[in-house]
Amino acid sequence: MIGRVIGGHHDRPPHTRPCGRGTALPSPIVVRPDPRNYPMSDKAASAGQSARTQRYDGPLELLINGEWTQAEDTQTFVVDDPSSGQAVATMADASVADALTALDHAVDAQKAWGALAAGPRQRLLRQAADNVEAAGAELAATMALEAGKPLPEAHGEVGASVAYIRWYVDQIGHTPGHLARSLNGEWDMQTVYRPVGPCLLISPWNFPLLVAARKLAAALAAGCTALVKPAGLTPLTSAVLVRCFVEAGLPAGVIGFLPTTRDADISEALMADARLRKVSFTGSTRVGSILMRQAATHVQGSQMELGGNGPLIVLDDADLDLAVEQTMIAKFRNAGQVCIGANRLILQDSIADEFLEKFVKAASNLAPGSPFEKGTTMGPLISSAQRDRAVSIIRQFVAAGGEVLYGGSALERPGHFMEPTVITGVGVECELAGEELFAPIAVAYRVADDRAATDFANAVDHGLSAYVFSGDLGRALQVADEVEAGMVAINRALYTDPSGPFGGVKASGMGREGGHEAIYEFLESKLIAARLH
CATH class of the missing domain: 3.40.605.10 (Aldehyde Dehydrogenase; Chain A, domain 1)
Structure with missing residues (x-):
C-alpha cells in the first residue's frame, strides 16, 4: 500500500515523511485569470448582489x-x-x-x-x-x-x-x-x-x-x-x-x-x-x-x-481536450474540497506532456475570488487551517522531488485563498500519494500502461470515486471494472444522480x-x- 491515509476530508495532519530530495519551492506564479472563460449566470449574479447587502437572517x-x-x-x-x-x-x-x-x-x-x-x-x-x-x-x-x-x-x-x-x-x-x-x-x-x-x-x-x-x-x-x-x-x-x-x-x-x-x-x-x-x-x-x-x-x-483518494486515469487514446475540460471540474470545483474529487492524475506516458500543457493553460484561467463577485470561478478554502495545510502539502511534494508547474502559494488577500496548483515529477511510490489533498492541488503521476494505472489506482486504503478517460469504451470499461471504487465515471466529471447509488469501498x-x-x-x-x- 502507498502510505496509510490518516483520515478523510479535512481533519487530519499532513504526511511528514519525505519521499526523496527535491528542489526548493519556486517563487509563486501570479494568477492572471480571464473571467470571461467562466461567465456567471444573470440569476446567480443578481442573487450575489442581493446577498452582499444583507446579513444571514435564517x-x-x-x-x-x-x-x-x-x-x-x-x-x-x-x-x-x-x-x-x-x-x-x-x-x-x-x-x-x-x-x-x-x-x-x-x-x-x-x-x-x-x-x-x-x-x-x-x-x-x-x-x-x-x-x-x-x-x-x-x-x-x-x-x-x-x-x-x-x-x-x-x-x-x-x-x-x-x-x-x-x-x-x-x-x-x-x-x-x-x-x-x-x-x-x-x-x-x-x-x-x-x-x-x-x-x-x-x-x-x-x-x-x-x-x-x-x-x-x-x-x-x-x-x-x-x-x-x-x-x-x-x-x-x-x-x-x-x-x-x-x-x-x-x-x-x-x-x-x-x-x-x-x-x-x-x-x-x-x-x-x-x-x-x-x-x-x-x-x-x-x-x-x-x-x-x-x-x-x-x-x-x-x-x-x-474519505477518498480518487484516481483520474487518462489513457493514450483519450480525447485530451475533453479530458482536460472534465479534469478541471473533477479537481477544482469547490476549491478541490470534494470527497469524490480527482486526487491523483494518472497519465499514460505518451500523452502526459500534451495533457499537462493544456491543463496548466486551463488552470491559469481560473479566477479565485469572492463567491459573490461576477467572474469568480474558484472560492476560498474553508479555513486558515485548511489553507495552511495545503501550503504544507505543496512544500512536501516539492521536497519529494515534485515540480510546481503552476501556482503553489496562498494568495495575499483577505480570506483563505489558494492559487490553483499543478505539480508533476513525483513517482507513484511516493508516500504522499496516499494523502487525501482536499485542496486545489493537482498532482500528476506518469504510468506506462493500463495495468500500471489500475495498480497505482488501487494502491491506497480508500475507494470512493474514480475517473477513466479513453476513446475506446471497451478499454475504459475494463479499467473501470478493475479499479477498486464504489463509483467510476468514464469520460465525464459529474456523475452523481438521485437514481444512482453513492458510496465507497474499503x-x-x-x-x-x-x-x-x-x-x-x-x-x-x-x-x-x-x-x-
Whole structure:
C-alpha cells in the first residue's frame, strides 16, 4: 500500500515523511485569470448582489420538539465567511443535555411518524421539497456566505438537493414489502419493512446542503425521526434546510437540529443511548471509525461515507481536450474540497506532456475570488487551517522531488485563498500519494500502461470515486471494472444522480445514499409467517 491515509476530508495532519530530495519551492506564479472563460449566470449574479447587502437572517437556534430555542447553557459560537475571515452570524451551541432532550422527543415522535401512511408522508415531504426549491436563492447565498462556494456552484447544489428530496418522496410508494409461499406450501410469508427508529445524521462542511438534504429526506421518507448535526463551520445552510422541512408541517419532535462545537461529546452521548438506532455520517475515516466503534455497543446501524483518494486515469487514446475540460471540474470545483474529487492524475506516458500543457493553460484561467463577485470561478478554502495545510502539502511534494508547474502559494488577500496548483515529477511510490489533498492541488503521476494505472489506482486504503478517460469504451470499461471504487465515471466529471447509488469501498465507508436501495438503509425487514391449514 502507498502510505496509510490518516483520515478523510479535512481533519487530519499532513504526511511528514519525505519521499526523496527535491528542489526548493519556486517563487509563486501570479494568477492572471480571464473571467470571461467562466461567465456567471444573470440569476446567480443578481442573487450575489442581493446577498452582499444583507446579513444571514435564517434560524440561529437549535430545534427541539418543534421549537427554535437557545442552548440550555446559553453557549454560542461564531460562523465566519471564509472569503473575508469576518464573522457573519452567531449560532446557538448545543450541549449534551440539549442533544439528549432532542433524542427524548425524537423517541416520543417515532411511533406516530413511523406509522403514518405513505400518502400523508409523501404530501408532507413533497411540500418540504417545494419549500427548499422556493428558498433556492436564500440557500445559495447562505452557502456562498459560510462555505465560500461560488454562486453558480451553490445554485447547482440547491437543484441537486431538491432532486434528491423528490427522489425519496417517490421511493416511499415503492417499499410495501412482498408476499411469498413457503417452499413446502404450508404457510405464507409476508415481508414488511419498518423504520429502524431515531437516527443521528452528521453532515460535512463542504456540501452543507446536499449531504444534509439527502440524509434527512431518506430518513424521513423511511419513517424515521432524525437528529441533524451539521458541521460547526457551516451550520447556517442546514438551519435553512431544516426550517423548510418544519414549515412543511412535520410534527414536533420528528426533526431535531443540533449545531454545535462540542461534536465529540454530543456524538458520544447519543451513541451511548440505546434508543438511537442509526447513525449516518459523512466525514473523515478517522471519525467514522470512532462512530462505528461506539455503534457496536448497542448494535446501532451505521452508514458511512468517508474519505477518498480518487484516481483520474487518462489513457493514450483519450480525447485530451475533453479530458482536460472534465479534469478541471473533477479537481477544482469547490476549491478541490470534494470527497469524490480527482486526487491523483494518472497519465499514460505518451500523452502526459500534451495533457499537462493544456491543463496548466486551463488552470491559469481560473479566477479565485469572492463567491459573490461576477467572474469568480474558484472560492476560498474553508479555513486558515485548511489553507495552511495545503501550503504544507505543496512544500512536501516539492521536497519529494515534485515540480510546481503552476501556482503553489496562498494568495495575499483577505480570506483563505489558494492559487490553483499543478505539480508533476513525483513517482507513484511516493508516500504522499496516499494523502487525501482536499485542496486545489493537482498532482500528476506518469504510468506506462493500463495495468500500471489500475495498480497505482488501487494502491491506497480508500475507494470512493474514480475517473477513466479513453476513446475506446471497451478499454475504459475494463479499467473501470478493475479499479477498486464504489463509483467510476468514464469520460465525464459529474456523475452523481438521485437514481444512482453513492458510496465507497474499503476505508471509504459502507452503505449507499441515492439509488433504489438507499431508502432501505433506514428500514428493517420483518417476516410474518401465517399457517395456511
